[in-house]
Amino acid sequence: MLNKYQIKGMFKSTFLHIILMSVAATCLFPLFWMLRCSLMTNQTVFVDKSFFPHELHFMNYFQAWTEGNFGIYFINSIIYTTSVVVGIVVVSSLAAYAFSRLEFPGKKVFFYMFVLAMMIPLPGSFVALFDLMNIIGLVNTRIGYILCMINVGLSMSILLLKTFFDKMPPDLEDAARIDGCGRLRIWWNVALPLARPALAVIIIFNSLNVWNEYILAQLLLSDKNLMPLQRGLMVFQGSHSVDYPLLMAGLTIAAIPIIAVYLFMQKHIIKGLSSGAVVG
Amino acid sequence: MSTPSAKQVSFNKLKNNAQNFSFILPAVLIFATFYIYPFYDIFKLSMHSWNGINLHKTPVGLDNFFELMTDGIWWKSVWNATYITLIALTFQNLLAFGLALACDREIRMKNFYRVVFFIPPVLSEVVVGLVWKWILNPSVQDGQHIGLLNYFFDKIGLHHLVHNWLSDPNTALTCIAVVHSWKGFGWGFIMLLAGLQTIDRQLYEAAKVDGAGFWKTLTNVTIPMMMPVILVVIILTVLGSMQAFVLVLSMVGQGLVYHTEVPVTRILSAMTGTNRFGYACSMGVVFGALLIMVSLAFKFVSDKVKQA
Numbered sequence: 001m002l003n004k005y006q007i008k009g010m011f012k013s014t015f016l017h018i019i020l021m022s023v024a025a026t027c028l029f030p031l032f033w034m035l036r037c038s039l040m041t042n043q044t045v046f047v048d049k050s051f052f053p054h055e056l057h058f059m060n061y062f063q064a065w066t067e068g069n070f071g072i073y074f075i076n077s078i079i080y081t082t083s084v085v086v087g088i089v090v091v092s093s094l095a096a097y098a099f100s101r102l103e104f105p106g107k108k109v110f111f112y113m114f115v116l117a118m119m120i121p122l123p124g125s126f127v128a129l130f131d132l133m134n135i136i137g138l139v140n141t142r143i144g145y146i147l148c149m150i151n152v153g154l155s156m157s158i159l160l161l162k163t164f165f166d167k168m169p170p171d172l173e174d175a176a177r178i179d180g181c182g183r184l185r186i187w188w189n190v191a192l193p194l195a196r197p198a199l200a201v202i203i204i205f206n207s208l209n210v211w212n213e214y215i216l217a218q219l220l221l222s223d224k225n226l227m228p229l230q231r232g233l234m235v236f237q238g239s240h241s242v243d244y245p246l247l248m249a250g251l252t253i254a255a256i257p258i259i260a261v262y263l264f265m266q267k268h269i270i271k272g273l274s275s276g277a278v279v280g
Numbered sequence: 281m282s283t284p285s286a287k288q289v290s291f292n293k294l295k296n297n298a299q300n301f302s303f304i305l306p307a308v309l310i311f312a313t314f315y316i317y318p319f320y321d322i323f324k325l326s327m328h329s330w331n332g333i334n335l336h337k338t339p340v341g342l343d344n345f346f347e348l349m350t351d352g353i354w355w356k357s358v359w360n361a362t363y364i365t366l367i368a369l370t371f372q373n374l375l376a377f378g379l380a381l382a383c384d385r386e387i388r389m390k391n392f393y394r395v396v397f398f399i400p401p402v403l404s405e406v407v408v409g410l411v412w413k414w415i416l417n418p419s420v421q422d423g424q425h426i427g428l429l430n431y432f433f434d435k436i437g438l439h440h441l442v443h444n445w446l447s448d449p450n451t452a453l454t455c456i457a458v459v460h461s462w463k464g465f466g467w468g469f470i471m472l473l474a475g476l477q478t479i480d481r482q483l484y485e486a487a488k489v490d491g492a493g494f495w496k497t498l499t500n501v502t503i504p505m506m507m508p509v510i511l512v513v514i515i516l517t518v519l520g521s522m523q524a525f526v527l528v529l530s531m532v533g534q535g536l537v538y539h540t541e542v543p544v545t546r547i548l549s550a551m552t553g554t555n556r557f558g559y560a561c562s563m564g565v566v567f568g569a570l571l572i573m574v575s576l577a578f579k580f581v582s583d584k585v586k587q588a
Contacts, residue, residue, distance in 0.1 A: 016382045017389075023379060024396040026462070031399070033428060034411045046421045049431055091306045098303030105297060110304060117315055119575055123523055123544045124568025127551055127560045128318035128325055131332070151314035154307060183299065212404035214526045215544075230406045234530065237410055244414065255407050262402045266395055269402075270470055 031255065038248035045244050057245065064249035072225055073232030074253055080146060080228050081210045087150040088157050088206050089199060095154075096161035097187050101170070111162070118155045122215075130219050138220075145220050149213065153206045164198035165191065201272035204265050211258055229254040326561035332551065337558070344562035354563065357541040358570075364457040364542070365521035372461035373517060376468030377510075381502075383469075384476040394470070401466040409530025412459045416531075418444040446532055449539035456527050456540060463527075464520065468513045475509030476502070507585050515578040522571060543567045 037045055039056040065071040098104070099111050129148065130139070138144025172194065176186045192199070217231040227235065233250055236242070262269065326344055328337040348354055379397065383390050400408065417427030425431040425442065433441040445455050479502065487497045503510070525544035532540045541549075543563065550560035 013387060016387065020379065020382055020389075020393050023375075024393060027396050027399055027466075030408075030411045030415060033415065037414070046426045047424050049424075049428070091310065095304040095307035098300055102300035102303060103297070104300040110308065114307070114311065117311070119572055120315075120319065121519070121523060121568055121571045123525075123547060124564045124571070125315075125318040125322045127547065127557055127564055128321035129314065130551070131321060131325065131557065132313070132318055147310060148314055151310050154311060158307065183303070187303075208402055212402075212406075214404065214406055230404050233406050233410060237530075238533070247410065248414070251407050251410055255403055258402055258404070259399065262399070263395070266398070269398070270394065270474075 031259075034248050034251050034255070038245055038252050040245050042243055042245060060245045060249045061253070064246045064253065068236060068243075068246050068250055069224060069232060070229070070236075070250045070253050073227055073229045073250075076226060076232075077211055077228040077230075077254075079142065080149065081207050083146050084149040084153070084210045085203055085206050087146065088153045089202060091150065092154055092157035092202070093161055093192060093195065093199070094187065096158045096165055097191055099158070099162045100165035101173070101191075102183065114155045114158050118159070122152065126215065126219060129216075133220060140221060140223050140226065142226060145216060145226075148216050148220065149210055152213075152216075153202075153209060157202045157206065160202060161195060161198050164195055168194055197268075200265075200268045204261070204268055205272065207261065208258060322561045322564055325558055326565050328558045329556075330558045331555040332557040333555070340558070344559050345566070347559070348562050348566060353538050353541065354543070354546055356538060357543050357546045358567075360453055360540065361522045361524070361542040363453060364460055364524060365518055367454070367457035368461050368464060368517050368521040369514065371458070372465045373468050373513060375461070376465045376513070377472055379465075379469050380472035380476055381498075383473055394473070397469050398466040400463045403463070405463070405524070405526035406530050408459065408463050409527045412455075412462075413446065413531045416445040416455060418447060452532055452540050456531055459531065460521065460524050460527055464517070468517065471509060471513050472506070475506050479505045508582065511578065511582045511585065515575065515582075518574055518578075519571060522574070 036051070036053065038060055039058065040048065040053055040060075041055075041057055044053065044055075065074075095114075099107060133139045133144050133148070138147070168191075173186050173190050176190050181189070211228075212230060213228070214230045214234070217228050218234070221227050221231060224232070224235070229250075233247075233254060236250055237247055325337070327339060327341060329340045329344075330337040379393075383393055415428045416430075418430065419426045425434050427445075429445070430442045433439070443451060446452050483501050483505070484497060487501050492500065523544060525542050525548075528540050528542055528545055544567075547560050547563045547567070550556045550563060
């Protein structure tokens with residue numbers, strides 16, 4: 001026999017599960033709807049509201065990839081994401097290592113410069129950024145967009161890595177120094193491998209950020225062959241007669257990689273976020 | 281062997297410093313070019329009248345700022361962003377806090393919820409905006425509603441709820457704010473849950489022994505203990521919501537003149553729409569200053585809380 005408290009507890013947890021489940025359904029349903037609409041034809045998508053349509057048109061993805069230009073956008077997104085993340089990892093880990101371990105005049109000033117910059121919001125200065133890119137001729141170039149995006153992720157990555165290096169015991173590096181390793185080799189062979197957990201957080205968050213970035217792509221890239229997915233999607237939906245199944249296929253193409261990365265890496269993501277929150 | 285001369289020592293020190301400095305050189309160069317220079321430039325440009333193309337920039341002093349002070353559309357856009365922020369602060373954060381409380385106990389499928397609630401935040405605003413725009417589509421074809429939401433209201437007999445959600449100035453901004461909250465509550469949820477789990481269980485036991493019920497425990501134990509995390513979530517919500525604009529572009533675009541504009545879309549249209557770069561820069565300066573003031577105010581408050 002269950003006693004009064006057990007029954008009350010069961011009632012309570014069922015109630016909580018109903019609430020949690022309905023919120024979870026609200027999170028997932030729009031994505032399911034996007035996926036479902038991406039497999040319909042331009043005729044049925046307006047009238048057929050069944051959850052699982054009879055015919056599934058996987059050709060839509062092929063069409064979106066070729067005619068909708070999403071193939072090019074996708075490859076551009078891959079190029080931008082990998083180059084920006086590699087750039088951020090190299091540049092920020094070099095700087096963070098120096099801020100943590102090496103001595104040079106003006107170290108504090110430079111470090112606080114990076115920290116303070118996190119307070120200045122990007123929308124405050126992107127007009128001037130656009131002006132600068134125009135002057136140095138980097139508008140509508142891949143390298144211009146990549147450099148701007150490296151800059152966007154730099155401050156936060158330097159801060160995170162420096163905090164990590166500060167906590168790391170210097171014994172291994174000292175041993176390497178006694179063995180005659182130079183600074184650069186110690187950074188590459190000793191410090192970076194030890195900083196793997198922090199690097200994972202940086203790589204994941206910056207990848208998400210670059211893949212989802214929109215505003216700089218709109219400002220800097222007007223050539224269709226250079227646009228990343230987010231920009232391409234807006235161009236596609238802005239055209240006069242939108243082919244909705246193709247648009248939904250394009251949205252799915254943009255969403256799937258990010259969801260896959262998230263599902264594989266969610267432990268790191270949640271850990272990164274949680275530590276950020278607790279540290280404040 | 282002779283001892284190295286003083287000159288030699290200082291040269292070695294200089295060389296050593298230079299080598300160390302070279303580690304931060306790439307970061308400093310990128311930063312100076314793409315962050316500091318634009319930051320300096322925006323103040324200069326904001327005091328000029330310039331169409332973005334001509335080499336000639338006409339200095340106009342503080343005229344852009346005076347014009348901005350009396351620009352009704354600009355202040356309307358600031359209010360719109362504030363409105364989105366207020367909805368996010370209440371609706372989104374209360375939802376996040378409630379769900380975090382529900383998951384901060386021995387409950388089955390905790391990990392499933394945690395994973396699912398964080399899916400909207402990892403999606404891009406473009407994807408979220410366009411999917412919701414499609415669900416909220418107001419059109420009718422062959423007597424059938426195209427948009428899922430209107431179709432749903434129609435089918436269950438709530439005809440009066442069928443609506444032009446995104447074309448009606450009265451509902452468009454609220455729709456954007458709700459979708460923004462849908463996309464954002466997962467952040468708050470994860471952070472608050474992490475915070476809740478650092479609270480010592482013994483405090484709850486002690487409260488229980490003292491006869492405190494759910495509300496008493498919440499207001500006297502949980503919320504005071506959580507104050508630092510709550511403040512972080514609040515400041516991130518405010519900064520994020522004030523700058524949210526991609527949802528506006530993807531859900532409404534430029535369709536609803538002025539009713540859904542937020543500061544960032546104003547800056548963009550001053551740039552690309554009317555080619556008034558100087559004016560756009562003055563908006564950027566005012567908006568940036570506004571956000572920095574908000575962060576500083578929160579820093580002040582959170583320092584006070586930490587001292588108490």
